Amino acid sequence: MTDPITTQSAAQVPATATAPNGAVVPAIELRRVARWYGNVVAVNDVSFALGAGVTGLLGPNGAGKTTLLHMLAGFLAPSAGEVLILGRGPHRDPSVYRQIGLVPEREAVYPFLTGLDYVKFNARLQGLRNPEAAARAAIARVGLDDAMDRAIGTYSKGMRQRVKVAGSLVHDPQVLLLDEPFNGMDPRQRIAMMDLLVELAAAGRTILFSSHILEEVEQVGTEILVLVAGRLAASGDFRAIRALMTDRPHNITIHSSDDRRLATTLMADPAIFAVELTATGLSVQTAHLTAFRRLIAGASRTAGVRLFEVIPADESLESVFDYLVRR
Amino acid sequence: MNSIAIFAEIVRITLRQLLGRRRTLLLVLLSALPVVLALAFRLGGETEIERFTRRIFDTITMTILLPLVAILFGSGAFGAEIDDGTVVYLLAKPIPRWLVIAAKASGAIAMSIVLTGTSTLLAGFIDLAPAGADGIHAVLAQFLAVVVGSACYVALFLALSLFTRRALVIGIGYMLVWEGALSFILTGIANLSIRQYSLGASKAIYTLPLQEARLTAETAFVLSGVLVVASLAIATWKLMRFELPGGSD
Numbered sequence: 001m002t003d004p005i006t007t008q009s010a011a012q013v014p015a016t017a018t019a020p021n022g023a024v025v026p027a028i029e030l031r032r033v034a035r036w037y038g039n040v041v042a043v044n045d046v047s048f049a050l051g052a053g054v055t056g057l058l059g060p061n062g063a064g065k066t067t068l069l070h071m072l073a074g075f076l077a078p079s080a081g082e083v084l085i086l087g088r089g090p091h092r093d094p095s096v097y098r099q100i101g102l103v104p105e106r107e108a109v110y111p112f113l114t115g116l117d118y119v120k121f122n123a124r125l126q127g128l129r130n131p132e133a134a135a136r137a138a139i140a141r142v143g144l145d146d147a148m149d150r151a152i153g154t155y156s157k158g159m160r161q162r163v164k165v166a167g168s169l170v171h172d173p174q175v176l177l178l179d180e181p182f183n184g185m186d187p188r189q190r191i192a193m194m195d196l197l198v199e200l201a202a203a204g205r206t207i208l209f210s211s212h213i214l215e216e217v218e219q220v221g222t223e224i225l226v227l228v229a230g231r232l233a234a235s236g237d238f239r240a241i242r243a244l245m246t247d248r249p250h251n252i253t254i255h256s257s258d259d260r261r262l263a264t265t266l267m268a269d270p271a272i273f274a275v276e277l278t279a280t281g282l283s284v285q286t287a288h289l290t291a292f293r294r295l296i297a298g299a300s301r302t303a304g305v306r307l308f309e310v311i312p313a314d315e316s317l318e319s320v321f322d323y324l325v326r327r
Numbered sequence: 328m329n330s331i332a333i334f335a336e337i338v339r340i341t342l343r344q345l346l347g348r349r350r351t352l353l354l355v356l357l358s359a360l361p362v363v364l365a366l367a368f369r370l371g372g373e374t375e376i377e378r379f380t381r382r383i384f385d386t387i388t389m390t391i392l393l394p395l396v397a398i399l400f401g402s403g404a405f406g407a408e409i410d411d412g413t414v415v416y417l418l419a420k421p422i423p424r425w426l427v428i429a430a431k432a433s434g435a436i437a438m439s440i441v442l443t444g445t446s447t448l449l450a451g452f453i454d455l456a457p458a459g460a461d462g463i464h465a466v467l468a469q470f471l472a473v474v475v476g477s478a479c480y481v482a483l484f485l486a487l488s489l490f491t492r493r494a495l496v497i498g499i500g501y502m503l504v505w506e507g508a509l510s511f512i513l514t515g516i517a518n519l520s521i522r523q524y525s526l527g528a529s530k531a532i533y534t535l536p537l538q539e540a541r542l543t544a545e546t547a548f549v550l551s552g553v554l555v556v557a558s559l560a561i562a563t564w565k566l567m568r569f570e571l572p573g574g575s576d
Contacts, residue, residue, distance in 0.1 A: 073419060075571040092567055095421045102419045104571075106412035110340065112347050124336045125420040167416065 025087035027051055027175050027206035028072060033081035035067050042067040044230040045081075050208060054201040056217030056238075057210040059227035065210040066105060068227065069179050072208070073102045085175055098126070101168035105179035105210075107160055111153030115144050115163045118152055119170050126171040138170040139163075143192055157184030165193065169200070176200065178209035182216050194220045249273050249285040252292065255309040256282065256300065265303040269295055281309075333422055334430045340417075341434030344407065345400055354396050358446040361387050365450035374454045376465050377536040383450055384469050385537055389522060390507065393443045393473055397480030398498035400435040402488040404481070410492065415571065424566040428559055432485055439477035447473045461533070468533035476525035479551050482558035483521070489565040510539075517541040524551040 026049035035043040043064040059065050070076040071083050074090030074097075083089060090096045110118055119138050123131035139148045142162040147155065152163060161184055169176060176197075182190050197207050197220055208225075211217050217224055218238065226234040256262050259282040263275045266284060271292060273285040286292040289312065300307050345351060361383050368374060368383070408414035417427060451466030458465070480498075488494035510516045510523065517523040526540035527547025534540075542550070 070571045073571075075415070075418070075569070077570070094418075094423060097419050097421045100419065102415065104412060104415050106415075108411040108413050109416070110344075110413055112343055113340075121336065121340060122416065122420075125333055125417070125422060127333065127421070 026084070027086055028208060029082075029084040029087075030068075030072075031082040031084075033068075033071065033078045033083055035064075035071060035076060035079050041230050043071070043078075043227075046227070046230075046232045047081075048225060048232065048235055050206055050223075052201060052204045052206050053223060054197050054207045054209070054220050055223040055225060056220060057208055057225050057227065058212070058217050059210075060212055062229075063227040064230040065212075065227055066179055067230075069177050069208070069210055073100060073177050098171065099174045101171070101173035101176040103161075103164045103168045103176075103178040103181050105183070107157065107184075109152050109155075109160050109164060109167075112151060114149050114151055115139060115155070115159075115166070116148040118163055119148075119166045122167040123170045128171060134170050135166075138166040141169065141196060142166045143189075158186055158189045161185055162189065162193070165196075174205060176205055176207045176209075178207070180211060181209050182211065182213065190216070249287055250289050250292075250312060252284045252286065253280070253309070253311045254282040254284060254296070254307065255280075257306040257308070258303070261303045262300060262305045265299045265305075266295075269299070271295060330423075330426055334426060334433075337417070337422075337427060337430035338434040338437070341404055341431050342438060345403060345435065345438050348403070348407075350399060354399065354442060357392055358396065358442045361392065361446050361450035362453065365453040369453050374457055376455055376458055376462060379451070379454045380465065380469070380535050380537060383454070384447070384535070388443065388447055388450075388469070388473065389476070389525065392446065393439075393476045393525070394480055394498075394502040394506065394522070396442050397435075397439040397477045398484050398495065398502060400439050401432075401481035401484035402494035402498055404431045404435040404485050404488070406488045406492070406494060409488070412571075414569075418566075418569060425559075425563045428485075428563045428566060432482055432559055432562075435481045435485060436477050439481055440474055443473045443477060444470055464533035465535060468529035468531075468535055471532055472525040472529035472535075475528040475547070475551050476521055478555050479521040479524055482555040482562075486558040486562035486565070489562055489569075514541060518550065521551075521554070523547070524554070 028048075028050040030046050030048055033043060033046045034041065046068065057065050057068065067076060071078050072085065072090065074085075074093065077091045083091070085096055086099055088096055090100065110121075113121065116135055116139060119135035120131045123134045123138075128134045136148075139145060142165050144159065144162050144166060147159060152160060155163065161181060165178070165181060168178070178197075181197075182193060185193060194216070197209065201207050209220070222237050224235070224238045225232060254262065259277055263277055263282055266272050267275050271286050271288050272295075273287065274283075275285075276283040284292075296307070296310060364383050364387070365379070368379065405414065408417065447469050448466060451462075451469055455462030455466050484494050484498045487497060491497070505516070506520055506522045510520045523540070523542050524547045526535070526537060527542030528544055528551060529535055530540065531544040531548070
């Protein structure tokens with residue numbers, strides 16, 4: 001594994017928030033954090049700092065995202081390094097939960113409580129002065145007003161996710177940690193939740209959410225942390241990360257009047273890595289998109305082939321992620 | 328909001344969790360058994376303190392009902408929440424861990440006392456009220472035994488449930504093997520038996536006609552107090568170190 005790719009990122013730019021004592025510190029900071037279970041290393045030498053804003057924690061299953069979030073939430077001690085929330089170690093310090101809202105990945109929520117009762121329960125345990133008003137406001141933010149008097153046991157998966165989010169933000173925490181928060185939500189609920197996270201970030205909150213679904217991260221936050229096999233593979237603005245990866249081959253699909261002849265011509269050019277004839281057309285890999293655009297026009301003339309379609313495939317976050325995982 | 332309000336909130340959620348289980352209904356039915364038997368004895372004319380104490384209080388309440396109810400509530404006060412992950416909603420709060428343990432234990436002890444204590448009082452008064460002051464004292468002594476037993480069993484098995492998922496199985500093994508068999512054979516076990524603490528404590532009100540009650544009331548109170556405080560302290564220590572698994576990702 002090479003060093004993580006960083007752009008104008010959390011890792012480089014001092015990302016700060018104001019702690020309850022008035023000190024200006026990173027809202028979330030990891031310093032060379034590792035966590036292992038016996039011989040298995042779940043998180044390895046991860047460092048970053050985050051301030052206000054939405055950051056997506058991205059990685060495939062088994063990458064260490066949940067382990068990282070549990071360490072941030074104080075429910076796992078790092079085996080090495082330091083985890084800080086607003087300048088304080090969260091492990092074995094319950095008072096830190098005044099500033100943290102946590103949405104765990106596990107679905108279970110007290111099934112016998114109504115949505116309103118559950119959020120009120122959270123508000124009371126946070127010691128809020130008016131739990132009823134705070135709970136109703138939080139429920140309104142996640143759009144569960146209509147269902148708040150129903151038992152959570154009758155909720156759909158997406159509704160349970162939303163009531164969990166309402167419970168986590170009822171005390172207006174500075175830091176919100178969400179583990180796969182969009183699981184089970186339909187597209188409309190997902191968009192509403194994404195809007196809510198963006199709104200909270202605009203209000204100065206620090207939000208870190210994990211996901212293995214790339215379009216979620218792409219739509220909510222441009223800042224990403226990519227964990228691969230427990231290590232930070234990349235951090236910063238995902239588009240900038242993508243631009244930095246010049247060594248990554250770009251895939252282009254071509255439809256022409258004679259794919260075989262065009263393939264022979266393209267193969268001769270050093271800018272082309274690979275050419276493959278498939279049932280649906282000609283698949284070409286190149287490291288230089290701009291050079292390829294010039295090249296393809298000349299090559300088609302030389303080969304006497306008419307071009308029907310030239311489609312650059314895979315410019316999405318999915319391709320960035322795939323590349324980082326394989327890297 | 329102060330600690331008392333938070334304590335009450337946790338007790339309330341604990342009671343709802345314990346009441347919501349199907350097994351609680353079975354325990355309610357089981358707790359009715361001494362009452363039904365007491366009625367049968369009363370109708371049959373057998374209402375003598377010694378006979379009632381041996382046949383109903385000792386054989387059913389102390390040997391089966393109390394340990395079973397208190398172990399189930401003690402091991403279940405946290406157990407299910409840890410298994411299904413809902414304990415996170417309780418622990419991701421700015422609450423001292425001792426307060427969480429105290430509230431959980433109080434809820435479970437209260438549930439155990441309500442079930443077993445009500446059963447003991449009802450059964451006792453049905454059969455022993457005609458026996459006059461001695462009968463009333465015998466019933467109150469039995470109730471005290473159930474209160475002390477509830478506190479001890481709940482505290483011990485609540486603490487154990489934070490260390491192992493098999494707290495209930497261990498509890499039933501303890502009830503059947505340690506207290507049900509070994510304590511009758513090995514008299515030295517009296518100092519390590521919740522059953523003996525309960526019976527010993529009852530002597531503070533009335534000396535029940537049970538030869539196997541080996542501890543004095545003072546010794547029983549001290550030992551049961553040590554057990555409850557130590558168990559809850561260990562539970563608090565363990566809860567402060569509670570960790571969530573890393574998960575699959």
